[in-house]
Structure formats: structure tokens, C-alpha cells
Amino acid sequence: MFSATAHFVLHASKSALAGKRPVLIGAVSMLACGVVAWTVLAGIGKNAFRALTRQSAMLAQGQTTAPVELQRYRLLDGIPVEKGHTANPQPVAIMIENLPVTRPQSGLSGASIVYEALVEGGATRFLAVYAGAGPLSLSKIGPVRSARSYYLEWASEFGPLYGHAGGSPEALRAILDFHMKDFNGIGREARYFWRDRGLSAPHNLFTSNEFITRALHDMDLTNGRPNFRSWFFKDEVPLAQRPASGQFVRIDFSGLAFQAEWRYDQATNAYLRLNAGQIHIDTLTGEQLRAKNVIVQVIPPVLAVGEKGRLTLDVHGRTERVNRCAL
Numbered sequence: 001m002f003s004a005t006a007h008f009v010l011h012a013s014k015s016a017l018a019g020k021r022p023v024l025i026g027a028v029s030m031l032a033c034g035v036v037a038w039t040v041l042a043g044i045g046k047n048a049f050r051a052l053t054r055q056s057a058m059l060a061q062g063q064t065t066a067p068v069e070l071q072r073y074r075l076l077d078g079i080p081v082e083k084g085h086t087a088n089p090q091p092v093a094i095m096i097e098n099l100p101v102t103r104p105q106s107g108l109s110g111a112s113i114v115y116e117a118l119v120e121g122g123a124t125r126f127l128a129v130y131a132g133a134g135p136l137s138l139s140k141i142g143p144v145r146s147a148r149s150y151y152l153e154w155a156s157e158f159g160p161l162y163g164h165a166g167g168s169p170e171a172l173r174a175i176l177d178f179h180m181k182d183f184n185g186i187g188r189e190a191r192y193f194w195r196d197r198g199l200s201a202p203h204n205l206f207t208s209n210e211f212i213t214r215a216l217h218d219m220d221l222t223n224g225r226p227n228f229r230s231w232f233f234k235d236e237v238p239l240a241q242r243p244a245s246g247q248f249v250r251i252d253f254s255g256l257a258f259q260a261e262w263r264y265d266q267a268t269n270a271y272l273r274l275n276a277g278q279i280h281i282d283t284l285t286g287e288q289l290r291a292k293n294v295i296v297q298v299i300p301p302v303l304a305v306g307e308k309g310r311l312t313l314d315v316h317g318r319t320e321r322v323n324r325c326a327l
Helices: 046-060 068-072 149-156 170-178 209-218
Strands: 006-013 023-025 036-040 091-099 113-118 124-131 161-163 181-184 248-252 259-265 270-273 295-297 323-325
Touching: 113 149, 124 149, 149 170, 161 209, 248 295
Parallel strands: 006 113, 006 295, 023 323, 091 161, 161 181
Antiparallel strands: 006 036, 023 295, 036 113, 036 295, 091 124, 113 124, 248 259, 259 270
């Protein structure tokens, strides 16, 4: 599962939703449409909420260093952490493939935030954002695939080490424009990735917690402090106050092969993921992926189709209204 706190963001076209209208599920999450994003968030109490409110005010005034007392909850996903410089590690964002031949993927369960959006050919791709190198159990993350420019826009909000395997010309320019910390599996950083020879290329490139840890050390990124603005978090709703199981959001990105569905489970107060109508598991855990928060953002139809069928998506705008399903 996306730890207990994963957040998922999906970006979908206006005709992609079924079962429910566009919904922001949970206490807080991410953005998406034509894109979907999910996140795993732990419940956080009122003291943390007040602390994060203070931090937002600090950031608005140009202060980027959080006071020590704010380090008790991780800014990326609200997980309780010990005080100290390791409480909020350098975020790491990895592009992960979702073609049918690559399923089930490895390592999505350890991500704090995951974005899903269309790429060429009607397929979707994930951007998985980890707190540092992620859990120690992430012995295999991938398959890692190439960058696309609109994913760079979402990733840039966190200032992460950005992991990918090459990319479109627009995306490679965006990496420079956004001053991203580059982590290219078919470039200078190839030593931090490997090919699974039991799988067909190019769908067989992977990294791991261990290799990401080495990369962060080698790039002198182990002691940095994040300066992105955190979400607000809240406590878990008691069981008696939760909605009944069965509510769902289904996103038809381009057909059944890339249909994403999230089903609410009252007992765990989380949303369970189905991919193409099948239970979506992580090969590392053998368990179904789940998220505390799911955000679906509806975006305009594709603006253009470029070289090799690559898409241009308009991901800028403002949400006028959203339905909330409080957890």
C-alpha cells in the first residue's frame, strides 16, 4: 500500500469520470486531472495543524527554514517523525511506467505522493514522490521511464531529485528551466540504476532505496531542508463517523486498459486502487495499493500531439468548485 499515508493525484479529460463527479477525497491531497494523484497521509492533530499554519505564514514572508518544533511531522505527507535534520529529507520524484506489460510495478507503496496522467498512445504514467530515499524495504523501484514536461511542473513544486530515463526534448529543456536536480537513468547517473534481464527493454530499468541513498550522498543532498509549502493535515475520523464502504471514483483515461478506480474502505479509512479493473498490487508487498487522499482534477482536452505522439497538456488554471468527502 502507499504506506498508510499515500496521496494520489489524477489528471483526466472531462469525459473520463464515472460513478462520481470530480472529487477531492480525504483531508488533503494533491492535484490532478487528465491526471490523478494519490497520497498517503497520516492523521495529524491540532497542534501540528497550528504549526503548519505558522509555517505557511513564514513561507509567505520569505522564510524557508522551519522552526525545530515543526519538524515533528513530515512536511511532505504528515507522517510523525523525530526532531532533527533528518525529519524532512530531500524529496525524490521518480517516473514510473504503467503499460500493461509492466504491471504490477515495484515501489509505489513507499511513495508519499503519486501523480497519474496521460502520455502518448492513451497510456498513463506515474510520478512517485518519496520522502528522501523512501522506506528501507524499497529494494526495487520501477520500471523507470522517460520524463514529460508537464510532470516537471508538478515535480518542481517540491524541489526534488528527479529520477527518469531520458525524456522528450521539451522535458529535458524543462529540467534545465526548473533547475531540477537531475537523476537520469540513461545519463550520467546510470550507475544508480540497473536492468532486470528477465524483462524486455526499455521496460526493465529500476532503482532502489539503496541506490537513491548513494545518489543523495554523492550529490551532497543529504542535509538540505525542503522549502516547499506543506498541506494541512487532520486527525482520523472515528469509525462511527466514517461514510459506508462502496463509494468510488473511476477514471477512464483512454479505455479499460488504463482505467483507474478508487474504492473507499470504511475499516481502514482509505481508498483501495484498481488498475484496468484488477486489484493493483505492489510486487514488493503483494498487497493492494491504497491512499488516504485522492484528488481528481479535470483539465481541458489535449492541446497538441507532437513528435512520436507525445502530448501537450494544459495543466494551469484554478479550481472553482470541488466536492469534499471528509475522512
